[in-house]
Amino acid sequence: MINLIRSLGRWGLGTFERLGRGHLFLLHILAGIPGLFLRFSLVIQQVYSVGVLSLLIILISGLFVGMVLGLQGYNTLVDFGAEESLGVLVSLSLVRELGPVVSALLFAGRAGSALTAEIGLMKSTEQLSGMEMMAVDPIRRVIAPRFMAGLISMPLLAAIFSAVGIIGAFLVGHGLLGVDDGAFWSQMQAKTDFYDDIMNGVIKSVVFGFVVTWIALFEGHDAIPTSEGVGRATTRTVVHSAFAILGLDFVLTALMFGDE
Amino acid sequence: MPLIKIRDLHFYRGNRAIFEGVNIDIERGKVTAIMGPSGTGKTTLLKLIGGQLRPDKGTIEVDGQNVHKLSRSDLYELRKRMGMLFQSGALLTDLTVYDNVAFPLREHTNLPESMIRDLVLMKLQAVGLRNARNLQPAELSGGMARRVALARAVALEPMMIMYDEPFTGQDPISMGTLVNLIHRMNDAMGLTSIVVSHDVAETAEIADYIYLLSGGKIIEHGSPVQLRRSGSQWVQQFMQGLPDGPVPFHYAGPDFDEDLLKPEEYA
Ligand SMILES: Nc1ncnc2c1ncn2[C@@H]1O[C@H](COP(=O)(O)OP(=O)(O)OP(=O)(O)O)[C@@H](O)[C@H]1O
Ligand SMILES: [Mg+2]
Numbered sequence: 248m249i250n251l252i253r254s255l256g257r258w259g260l261g262t263f264e265r266l267g268r269g270h271l272f273l274l275h276i277l278a279g280i281p282g283l284f285l286r287f288s289l290v291i292q293q294v295y296s297v298g299v300l301s302l303l304i305i306l307i308s309g310l311f312v313g314m315v316l317g318l319q320g321y322n323t324l325v326d327f328g329a330e331e332s333l334g335v336l337v338s339l340s341l342v343r344e345l346g347p348v349v350s351a352l353l354f355a356g357r358a359g360s361a362l363t364a365e366i367g368l369m370k371s372t373e374q375l376s377g378m379e380m381m382a383v384d385p386i387r388r389v390i391a392p393r394f395m396a397g398l399i400s401m402p403l404l405a406a407i408f409s410a411v412g413i414i415g416a417f418l419v420g421h422g423l424l425g426v427d428d429g430a431f432w433s434q435m436q437a438k439t440d441f442y443d444d445i446m447n448g449v450i451k452s453v454v455f456g457f458v459v460t461w462i463a464l465f466e467g468h469d470a471i472p473t474s475e476g477v478g479r480a481t482t483r484t485v486v487h488s489a490f491a492i493l494g495l496d497f498v499l500t501a502l503m504f505g506d507e
Numbered sequence: 508m509p510l511i512k513i514r515d516l517h518f519y520r521g522n523r524a525i526f527e528g529v530n531i532d533i534e535r536g537k538v539t540a541i542m543g544p545s546g547t548g549k550t551t552l553l554k555l556i557g558g559q560l561r562p563d564k565g566t567i568e569v570d571g572q573n574v575h576k577l578s579r580s581d582l583y584e585l586r587k588r589m590g591m592l593f594q595s596g597a598l599l600t601d602l603t604v605y606d607n608v609a610f611p612l613r614e615h616t617n618l619p620e621s622m623i624r625d626l627v628l629m630k631l632q633a634v635g636l637r638n639a640r641n642l643q644p645a646e647l648s649g650g651m652a653r654r655v656a657l658a659r660a661v662a663l664e665p666m667m668i669m670y671d672e673p674f675t676g677q678d679p680i681s682m683g684t685l686v687n688l689i690h691r692m693n694d695a696m697g698l699t700s701i702v703v704s705h706d707v708a709e710t711a712e713i714a715d716y717i718y719l720l721s722g723g724k725i726i727e728h729g730s731p732v733q734l735r736r737s738g739s740q741w742v743q744q745f746m747q748g749l750p751d752g753p754v755p756f757h758y759a760g761p762d763f764d765e766d767l768l769k770p771e772e773y774a
Contacts, residue, residue, distance in 0.1 A: 369600075377597030380557050381611045381659075382586035388614070 269465045272386075276394050276464070279387035289392040290399070297393065297460075298400030301357045302407070305350055309408035312345060313337065313415025320416070321424050333426050334435035337416040338409075342439065342448045343504075346409035348496050351455035354401055355488035359463035362393055363484040366467025367477035375468075390464050397463075401456025402449050409448070447503045454495060459488045510535045510570055510667060510699045511556060517564035518548070518555060525551050527723040529565075533667075538693050538700045540710045542745070543720035546758070549703040550594060552720070553669045556701075557591055558582050570666070587615055590660035590668035594675075596652035598644040598659075604631070605640040608659045615663060630658035633692075635684065649676040654685070661692060667699040668692075674706045686713055707746055711735075719745060 283290055320336045366389070369375050375385040413435075420426040439445065463484045470480035511533035518526040525548040533539045541549055554560045556567055558574045567574045572585060598607050608627045612618060618626075631637040634654040644652060653673060660668055670689065674682055690713050693700045704710045711717070711731040718728045719742060727734060727742045734742055766772075 372600065373593050373595050373597040374599055376554075376559060377591075377593055377599075377656075379559060380586060380589070380591040380593075381614070381663075382583040383611070383614050384583070 265469070268469065269461075272465050272468065273461055275386045276391050276461075279384070279391035280395060282387060283391055283395055289388075290395045293392045293396030294399055297358045297362070297396040298404060301354055301400070301404060304353055304357050305404045305408050306411055308349065308353055309346075309411035310415040312349060312408075313341065313412030314419045316340060316345075316412065317416035317419035317424070321420055321426065330420075330424075330426050331430035332434055333416065333420045334413075334431035334433075335438040337420075338413055338435045338439050339444060341409040341412045341416075342444050344448075344496075344500075346412065347405045347448050347451035347455055348492060350405040350408040351401065351452065351459060351492045352489060354397075354404060354456070355459045355463070355485055355492065358397065358400070359459050359484045359488050360481045362397075362460070362463040363467040363470070363481045364477060366390070366393075366464060367470035367472070367480050370468065370470060371472035371474070371477060386468075390468065394460050394464060397460025398453070398456050401459070402452040405448065405452035405455075443503075447499075450503075451496065451499050454499065455492050458491045458495065462488050462491065508571070509533055511701075512568040513556075513565070514567075515565040516555070516562050516567065518551065518560070518562050524723045526562075529720070529723070529725055531718055531725065531728075533699060533701060534716065535699050536693070536697060537715040538689065538702060538713050540702045540704060540714035540717045541720060542703075542705055542707070542710060542717060544745070545705065547720050547722070549720065550671055553591065553671055553701070553703060556669065557586065557589060587663060588666045590663070590665040592653065592656050592660050592668065592670045592673060594671040596644075596649070596656040598647075598652055598656055600644050602644075603640065604636065604642050604644070604647070604655050607644065607655060608640075608662055611659065611662045626662065627658075630662055631655075633661075633688065634658045635681070650678065650681055653677075654681070657685075657688070661696070661698075664696065665698070667701065669701045669703070671703050672705075673702065674704055674709050682709060689713055707748065711746075721745075 316337050320333050324330045378385045421428045466480040466484045470476045509532040513531040516526045516529040608630055609623050612623050686709050692698055719726045
């Protein structure tokens, strides 16, 4: 019993200590962001490896999620004779929910894990220490550009995911199931609000991008500098990001749509 | 006044003492060697001097400044004047050899690319790797990587260089070149060099002064000649590489015989 309490206490202390370090790390990153505008090429390079290289998985997943939504939505709506509303159903579910959430989960798996592994390996091969000894702050030079790139890429990826998903749903709905294309698009346009739906979705994806990139970079920077330590940190990035995305999604949804 | 002045240095890793009251003076313009058995904390000492670790007690002054009292930006200013050669080389793996050597120049100066190119080629020529400049660090051998790291460490023309085990993994030819290079750079550029090593012969050849470190203390110091003549058994054992003597080869703990009588430990 005593041992249980003791290990619980140790776990709690460890968790809070890491949480504290994580926040200090974030402050340090944020302090480095203004300097990035003078050397924006560093950010562009990272947007390529964080964002552009995640495009393929986002495009393919978006297309399939949209096609499935089209099928499922049609089957439900047709019972009420409301299959014309398929466009609204699909666009609202994608723009508000699935776009930001699924693309953030994919982003954590594709880009987040890669960031953790990269930073962790740079730490374990003393590249970060080496930079420090050359009077170059690794957080400003290496971490901040990657953070910025994650922040820029995530909303764009989520938007692409939603757009491709809508196209997928249209292909299935109109091409396969014969929903009227005029109704599909015009209802979608009429019922999707720019602020309530699209902007809220964008806000979600910005928040997810911020959190996932932060977790990924912190796990890499805080990893035990061995191959095993880096491996474990990579796993933690994916797991913690998933929890953070789903938990924050609930909170954000409650704040945004709770009073309707 | 010495360039580096270490007074009453104490440093612990958990409960284990790595340093207990170490005093070292490193004279300007000289090659000072710090030698000692593996695991005594030579790398740790360099990291303390560079301000990457904090002493638990005692002070380290570099060029009159207390390293651990400096503000972050002052520490970074000081580090621009300190070169360090890591044991592993610590090259940036996403950059080519050329870009690695150019890295500190691009970060800290506004020189035009043409001038950076001249400087980089000059440094690479000095370590014999000018024609390897387009290779990736992964394509280099350990010894080559360390020579590139050396070219990078001198790129900003620092006032001092700390070499962590520069000789390991070098063949006799590049070893000779390297010994020569360290010596030449020290004299030509007016550098102060600190060489951490356990290659007794090579180090004794270039060092003006040697500190022997063991068990968290300075056991002996003096010029190579003085050390060779030292009466201490410990010093004789280390300098001649004898297996038996006061320096333990084994990590501290119970006797081997005692361990053999405990088959249940991992049962
Ligand atoms: N990050 C660390 N955490 C805990 N202990 C460490 C750490 N790094 C080094 N040590 C311990 O500190 C001691 C000194 O290590 P250090 O790397 O300075 O030795 P060294 O003299 O450079 O050895 P070598 O000649 O083999 O390079 C070692 O016994 C090691 O166990
Ligand atoms: Mg060492």
